[in-house]
Amino acid sequence: MQLKRTVNCGELTGNNVGEEVILNGWIAKNRDHGGVIFLDLRDRYGKTQVTFNPDVDGEMASRAKRLGMEDVIAVKGVVQTRPDGNINTGMPTGEIEVLVSELEILNEAEPLPFLISDRETGSEELRLEYRYLELRTKELQNFMQVRARTYQAVRTLLSDEGFMEFETPVLMKSTPEGARDYLVPSRIHVGKFYALPQSPQTYKQLLMISGYDKYFQIVKCFRDEDLRADRQPEFTQIDIEMSFVDQDDVLALATRLARGVFSEVLGVKLPAVFPILDYKEAMETYGSDKPDTRFEMPLVEFAAYAEKADFGVFKDVLASGGRVKGLILKNAADKISRKVSDGLTEWLKTYYGIKGLAFFKVDGNGLMGGISKFFEEELQQEIINDFTLETNDIMFFVSDSEAKTLQALGALRLELAKRESLIPENEFRPLFVVNFPLLDWDEDSGRYIAMHHPFTSPRPEDVELMTSDPAKVRARAYDLVINGYEVAGGSIRIHTREMQNRMFELIGMDEAEAEARFGFLLKAFRYGAPPHGGIAFGYDRLIMLLAGTDNIRDVIAFPKTTSAASLMDDAPSTVSEDQLKELHIKLIK
RNA sequence: GGGAUCGUAGUUCAGCUUUGGUUAGAACGCCGGCCUGUCAAGCCGGAGGUCGCGGGUUCGAGCCCCGUCGAUCCCGCCA
Secondary structure (H helix, E strand, O other): OOOOOOOOOOOOOHHHOOOEEEEEEEEEEEEEOOOOEEEEEEEOOEEEEEEEOOOOOHHHHHHHHOOOOOOEEEEEEEEEEOOOOOOOOOOOOOOEEEEEEEEEEEEOOOOOOOOOOOHHHOOHHHHHHOHHHHOOOHHHHHHHHHHHHHHHHHHHHHHHOOOEEOOOOOOEOOOOOOOOOOEEEOOOOOOOEEEOOOOOHHHHHHHHHOOOOEEEEEEEEEOOOOOEOOEOOEEEEEEEEEEOOOHHHHHHHHHHHHHHHHHHHHOOOOOOOOOEEEHHHHHHHHOOOOOOOOOOOOEEEOHHHHHHOOOHHHHHHHHOOOEEEEEEEOOOHHHOOHHHHHHHHHHHHHHHOOOOOEEEEEEOOEEEOOOHHHOOHHHHHHHHHHOOOOOOOEEEEEEEOHHHHHHHHHHHHHHHHHHOOOOOOOOOOEEEEEOOEOEEEEOOOOEEEEOOOOOEOEOHHHOOHHHHOHHHOEEOEEEEEEOOEEEEEEEEEOOOHHHHHHHHHHOOOOHHHHHHHHHHHHHHHOOOOOOEEEEEEEHHHHHHHHHOOOOHHHHOOOOOOOOOOEOOOOEOOOOOHHHHHHOOOOOOO
16 A cells, blocks of 8 residues: 555644644545535544545545545545534534545445444344444444453452463363363364353462462353343353452452443442341342342232232242242333233243243322232231331232242343433442352252352351252352443352362262362362462443443454344354364264 | 245345236346436446245135245343
8 A cells, every 4th residue: 555644533733733644544434525425434543534535636535535434545645624614513534624625546345235334224133243333333342441441440450459361272272061062073083072161250269279379260151051131152251360369358349440440431420338138138129139239129928918918829829938038119000001911911921931920000099900909908007107108009929939029020020120210320339248158959960059159168157058058158259240240259268178079068069079080170179279269350241331231242343243143254153064074073963 | 843024137125915817026236328526426328137945726826825945033041
C-alpha cells in the first residue's frame, strides 16, 4: 500500500485544520450527490467524513463514485472545517472533514449479509456465521474493549498484590467428578485419552504445595454440558489460589479485585464490604443461591396461616413435610388478570414441576379473589396486619416440596420484577453467599456427591456431622454474586491426606479408585501441604456485567451456539479416515 | 434427555385457523440513471424467491398434518 495512515479515524478535530493527513479504514456509509461525494471512513477508533470534489480531481471522484460499504481504502487530504451549517454535532469528528487529494483502493467488499451500522439487521444465526463482520460493529467493539481492559486491570491488581501468573496444562488427566469432560485421544498411547480441564483445580493446589503461595491464571476451562444464555462449552476463569489463608482472607481479596476491576473499567465504586449471606438464608429469602438483590420482594413463610385456613391443598402438603411460602407484589394486583395468573401458573408448572400457583389480592375490605375464600375474616385481617398488605397488593403462594417451593418462588420473584420493571439498571449489588452444604444427595447413583468439588473442606465445627449426618455438613465454600449472576466461586481446600480420604469415602469413592484418579494429589499431600484456598471468577460473566449485556456470546470473540457448534468455521466437523486410524479410533454405526 | 418459540428475496419482516385458490408483498441492501454540502442524503427505474428439508392430506399447500434439520430461551445437567 502506498498511503499508510498518519492518524486514525477518531482523532481529528478543529485543532487539526490545515494539516495534511492520511487515513486508512472501511467505508461505513457513502453519500453520492452527483458532484461532491461524502464517505464516512471507519476504524476502531471512530469515524471521519472524507469528501471528494470533482473540481479537485475528476478522475478520482469518478473512482470514488464506485465505492460502496465496507470497501477498504486509504486517502490523503487536508483537514478542513465544514461549511457553515454543516457541522455534525452528533459525532466527535463532526466539526471537520478531510478533502481528499489522493485515493488508494485497498480492497473492495461484496454486498454484506447485514449492516455493520446496525447489528439488528441480521439474525443471530447469520451474525455468528459472519462473526468477523459482527465484530466490526460498534457494540461488539465496545464489548471487546471492556474485555481487553479487564485483562489488564486484573493482571495489574493481582501482580500488585504479589500474585504470580502461571500456565497449567490444557491436556490433563480426566477426572470422574463434576461435569462431563472433553476428551482428546492420545496417538502415542493407544486407547488412552487426555481431558481438557474443567478447571485447573488440582494443578493450583499442587502449586500451593510447591510454595507459590499466591497464584493466579486467566485460563480457558471446558465443560461438555448443555448450554444456556450465560454458559459456553469453553469459557474463561480468573483462577486464584492462596496459602496460609482462611475464608475471610479469600473473600477480602475477591472484594478488592472486584472493586478494583469495576473502578478501573467502569469507574463504578462498589461498596468497601460486600454483604455476606448464609446459603440457607439466601434460599429461604430469595429462592436462589445467586440472588439478585437489586430489588426486595422477599419470600415469606406462610405455614402458620395455612394451618389456620380451610384450604386442604396447603394442609396436605404441610402434613407430608412440604412447605408453603409466598411473596408479595406491591400495588400491581390490577395488572394480574386471570389470563396473566394462568400464564404464570402454566409456566411454573412446566418449568419447575410444581402443582399450582395460588394467590389472593387485597382491596379496601380485605382479601379477594384466588384462594381468599378459604380464609376467615379474622385470619384475613391478621394476614393483612402481619404482612402490612395494602390495597392493590397481590400475594402469590407455592406449596410443594421444599426444593420445588423455593426454586419456583425464586423464579417467580425474578419474573415479576422483570415484568414490573422493579430492577434498577446501571446498579451493581455484590454479595457473598457462604456456608454451602458440603454434599448433595444424588438420587440417580444413590450416594452423596460433592456440591462444590471433592477438595472442599468442611467447616471445622461440622466435622463431627460427617459421620452422624453428612447432609448437614456445611462447607467452607463461597460464591460471589452480583445482580443475580454467580460471578465467582471457591472454597478453602482440604490439605491433609486424612481429611481428603474421609471426603472420598463419603462420596463413595473407594481407596483404589481415589488412588487411581487422584493418587498424585494424595501423594503430594504427604510432603507438607500448607492450608490453602482460593476462588475463581467466571471471566465471561464478569464481562457481561461490565458490558451490560445478558448474552455471554456478546463478550466472546468467537462463541459457539446452544448446540456447542461454531457457525463460522463449522466446528465440530468430521475428520479423515487416516486421522482416525492413527488414533486407533473406529466410529460405530 | 425434555418443553417452548422461530425458519418466506442478500437481510429484517408481513402473508399462515377471517378463506387453502390466478402473478407471494414492504423496507433496508444491491444494480442502473439524475443530482455539488450530505451525514438514516434525496428522486426515478431495475434485478432478486426450491416459502429450511422430506413426506402426507387435497383437484390445488407458504398456509393443514407427520417427520426431520438448524437457531434461540428454559427444565434436567453444569463439582
